[in-house]
Amino acid sequence: MNEVQQHHQRVDRRRILVVEPSAEDAKTIEQALSRTHPHLRLEFASREDGIAERLLAAPTLPGLVLLNVHLPEHQGHAVLRAIRSHPHLSEVTVVVFTPSTSPTEVDSCYQAGADSYVYKPVNFALFRTALKGAIDYWQDSASRIRGSLDGSCPTPR
Amino acid sequence: MQPETEVTNCGTSAARWSEVLHELWSAADRAEDVTALAGRLYTVLAEFPGVLTVVGTRWHGGQLRYMRGLRTADSPPALLDTDQEGCAEAAARAPGSGTRVREHDTADLAAGWPEAELLRAVGAKRVVECVFALDAGDWASLVIGLVSAEPADPALSLRLRQASEVVATCNRRIVTQREHERRQVHDAFLAEASLQMDASLDVEETLQRVARLAVPAVAEGCLLHLRQGPRLVPVASAHIAADRQSWLADTASGDAWLTQVLRRSVEGEGGLILSGKALVGGPLGAKAAGVGTSVRVLSVNPLRARGRVLGTLTFLFHHEDASTQMPRFLADLANRAALAIDTSTLYEQRRQHVVSLQRHLLPAELPHSPGLVLSSAYEVADDSLDVGGDFYDAIPGPSGRIALLIGDVCGRGAEAAALTGLARHTLRTLLEDGSPGAHTLVRLNQALHRERARRFVTALVVTLVPEGDGFRAEVANAGHPPPLVRRASSRVERVECGGLLLGVQSSAAYTSVSVDLGPGDSLVLFTDGLTEARARDGRFFEDLLPGAVAREGAGDPRWLAGRLVHAGVDFRVSGEDDVAVLAAFVKEVR
Numbered sequence: 001m002n003e004v005q006q007h008h009q010r011v012d013r014r015r016i017l018v019v020e021p022s023a024e025d026a027k028t029i030e031q032a033l034s035r036t037h038p039h040l041r042l043e044f045a046s047r048e049d050g051i052a053e054r055l056l057a058a059p060t061l062p063g064l065v066l067l068n069v070h071l072p073e074h075q076g077h078a079v080l081r082a083i084r085s086h087p088h089l090s091e092v093t094v095v096v097f098t099p100s101t102s103p104t105e106v107d108s109c110y111q112a113g114a115d116s117y118v119y120k121p122v123n124f125a126l127f128r129t130a131l132k133g134a135i136d137y138w139q140d141s142a143s144r145i146r147g148s149l150d151g152s153c154p155t156p157r
Numbered sequence: 158m159q160p161e162t163e164v165t166n167c168g169t170s171a172a173r174w175s176e177v178l179h180e181l182w183s184a185a186d187r188a189e190d191v192t193a194l195a196g197r198l199y200t201v202l203a204e205f206p207g208v209l210t211v212v213g214t215r216w217h218g219g220q221l222r223y224m225r226g227l228r229t230a231d232s233p234p235a236l237l238d239t240d241q242e243g244c245a246e247a248a249a250r251a252p253g254s255g256t257r258v259r260e261h262d263t264a265d266l267a268a269g270w271p272e273a274e275l276l277r278a279v280g281a282k283r284v285v286e287c288v289f290a291l292d293a294g295d296w297a298s299l300v301i302g303l304v305s306a307e308p309a310d311p312a313l314s315l316r317l318r319q320a321s322e323v324v325a326t327c328n329r330r331i332v333t334q335r336e337h338e339r340r341q342v343h344d345a346f347l348a349e350a351s352l353q354m355d356a357s358l359d360v361e362e363t364l365q366r367v368a369r370l371a372v373p374a375v376a377e378g379c380l381l382h383l384r385q386g387p388r389l390v391p392v393a394s395a396h397i398a399a400d401r402q403s404w405l406a407d408t409a410s411g412d413a414w415l416t417q418v419l420r421r422s423v424e425g426e427g428g429l430i431l432s433g434k435a436l437v438g439g440p441l442g443a444k445a446a447g448v449g450t451s452v453r454v455l456s457v458n459p460l461r462a463r464g465r466v467l468g469t470l471t472f473l474f475h476h477e478d479a480s481t482q483m484p485r486f487l488a489d490l491a492n493r494a495a496l497a498i499d500t501s502t503l504y505e506q507r508r509q510h511v512v513s514l515q516r517h518l519l520p521a522e523l524p525h526s527p528g529l530v531l532s533s534a535y536e537v538a539d540d541s542l543d544v545g546g547d548f549y550d551a552i553p554g555p556s557g558r559i560a561l562l563i564g565d566v567c568g569r570g571a572e573a574a575a576l577t578g579l580a581r582h583t584l585r586t587l588l589e590d591g592s593p594g595a596h597t598l599v600r601l602n603q604a605l606h607r608e609r610a611r612r613f614v615t616a617l618v619v620t621l622v623p624e625g626d627g628f629r630a631e632v633a634n635a636g637h638p639p640p641l642v643r644r645a646s647s648r649v650e651r652v653e654c655g656g657l658l659l660g661v662q663s664s665a666a667y668t669s670v671s672v673d674l675g676p677g678d679s680l681v682l683f684t685d686g687l688t689e690a691r692a693r694d695g696r697f698f699e700d701l702l703p704g705a706v707a708r709e710g711a712g713d714p715r716w717l718a719g720r721l722v723h724a725g726v727d728f729r730v731s732g733e734d735d736v737a738v739l740a741a742f743v744k745e746v747r
Contacts, residue, residue, distance in 0.1 A: 035189060038189070101353060101365075101366035101367075101369045101370050102366070103365045103366070103369070106369055106395075110399045110402065114399055115398060115400070116373070116397055116398060116399065117369070117399070118373065119369055119370050119374075121345065121370075121374075122349075123342075123345035123348075123349065125338060125341050125342050126346055126349065126374055129342045129374050130373055130374040133373025133374060133376075133377070133397065134373050134397060137373060137377060137397045137398065137475065140475065141398075144451075
């Protein structure tokens with residue numbers, strides 16, 4: 001079994017790690033996701049340093065990291081680059097969210113290795129819809145990959 | 158059959174069922190998804206004596222959305238999803254508008270019964286089927302597989318009917334709630350999109366922002382095309398997945414099938430929503446090869462403003478039902494985007510007209526003057542749609558003389574432009590005739606009163622007369638910021654001169670002051686747009702101007718005016734006024 005296969009087994013698609021230093025915003029995200037995806041297990045990190053090391057040290061990896069990239073002093077980008085610098089974390093999907101729609105900011109996040117870019121609007125319902133769209137996409141995508149690997153096509157209900 | 162009160166260990170008594178039903182109604186009132194009721198509902202139905210399994214299905218016509226069955230062999234019984242195809246015959250089982258309960262022998266279940274295999278596998282001899290209508294053409298079934306081939310207890314049919322009422326009511330509430338939430342989200346989205354569109358007058362950047370806002374809140378992918386002549390050119394694309402972004406951009410620019418679809422929308426068909434077979438032949442849809450195979454629905458809306466189609470707004474949806482509930486929203490969004498594009502385009506056209514007209518109010522080029530290097534620069538106010546009133550000119554005279562003038566008409570717009578023309582040409586004509594600077598100001602003041610001008614004008618006229626190896630400057634001022642002289646030593650002096658604004662008092666008199674300019678000296682004339690340039694912290698450029706003149710005067714004198722204008726523009730937080738600078742440098746070797 002090669003390294004990639006070993007790592008594949010450690011990814012738990014039902015886990016999501018939310019990197020959000022603001023307790024209030026973290027609460028908002030928890031409210032949104034607990035309603036749209038009650039079957040997912042949410043974990044929160046309020047400090048952005050050492051995220052990649054923390055992921056590597058855990059027995060399983062979350063399927064998705066939801067990262068507030070709009071952190072002071074470009075720390076969000078640093079977290080993104082740190083995660084993407086570890087080959088063992090390549091199967092972790094990183095969805096960044098930010099209150100900016102600037103094309104420059106989008107390009108910069110994609111170059112740093114983000115899998116999805118979600119605009120965070122002020123309106124809660126709209127933000128919840130956007131987060132749901134991103135998580136649904138990556139959950140469906142993971143299901144399709146699993147389906148093609150084992151010959152079936154599981155569809156979570 | 159034993160009375161229900163005696164089946165406490167293997168079934169549910171009438172009293173217990175009543176409690177369970179109450180519990181289900183409470184859960185139905187809170188559930189976010191109707192399937193959340195399934196576990197409890199199936200389990201409690203399976204507790205009825207003689208029940209082997211419970212199987213539920215949800216349909217849209219003859220299309221099976223999902224099927225799930227209870228495996229009672231497990232402890233506790235497990236609810237399993239199964240993958241089964243629907244079939245057209247199943248439509249015959251649809252209940253119409255109400256609820257229907259029937260019994261069948263398992264052996265009789267044929268086409269249209271994807272549950273049959275599962276029911277036979279657990280050994281069910283007979284089934285009780287309850288079919289009931291849901292929303293928007295959907296219907297559902299609850300089927301109970303029985304161990305006996307005998308007719309079922311009527312109480313079981315009643316429970317099935319009651320359970321179906323709970324499910325149907327729960328579904329109705331959720332559908333209504335979701336529709337309400339969807340409207341709220343759409344309203345919020347349109348508000349956000351409008352803010353984004355109002356924030357910038359750069360069309361392409363605005364559309365890129367709108368596409369990014371829409372993904373994934375509206376769809377998995379978004380494209381915006383604009384008409385350029387007969388062509389539709391992609392200007393923005395956004396995909397939920399970073400690694401699909403380039404595929405989407407390539408599809409937007411080079412796919413012939415998509416181009417045809419966009420053209421259909423633009424050329425009269427209006428809003429299009431394509432799915433299923435309508436996607437065949439293109440790069441999208443279940444039958445397509447490659448990345449586009451996940452796309453289920455494509456929507457295209459024309460961007461129409463003031464009767465013209467400006468382009469198209471396209472969305473790619475990965476779920477069948479995503480787009481069908483929002484045609485009005487998509488049309489609203491397209492209309493708002495079209496209006497924003499139209500406004501931006503008109504703005505840009507008008508601004509170009511302003512810049513062009515402004516240039517016509519200024520000299521095309523400065524004259525050549527022996528012994529002097531002249532430079533000028535002009536910066537139109539940011540975002541201004543009106544012609545400003547700054548003007549300058551340089552008029553050569555006999556014997557190496559040259560007159561420089563600079564001025565500013567209060568305000569902007571057509572009237573200011575007319576006065577600018579009057580002021581500049583009056584002064585120029587008089588100076589060409591050799592009139593002294595102070596005299597030209599008197600004559601211009603009289604002309605403004607004669608024309609009943611309602612705006613004030615400031616002006617500064619400098620006549621440079623060769624003297625020795627330099628020039629003598631005769632400076633006449635009518636309410637204009639005094640010029641600065643930068644000596645060859647870098648020292649900067651202000652030329653103290655003043656006079657009434659033009660157009661205030663018909664009898665105003667003007668005098669001039671003299672300043673000697675030696676080789677290497679520079680004279681700098683400017684309008685108040687330079688001195689009143691304001692930084693974010695509230696400071697004015699006026700205090701920094703002498704330093705800037707000292708510094709910039711050390712460089713190539715051909716670009717001195719341009720460097721000073723740039724210094725002022727870089728300093729200010731916003732450019733609310735035009736800036737004009739006219740500079741003369743005395744050559745060191747004549």
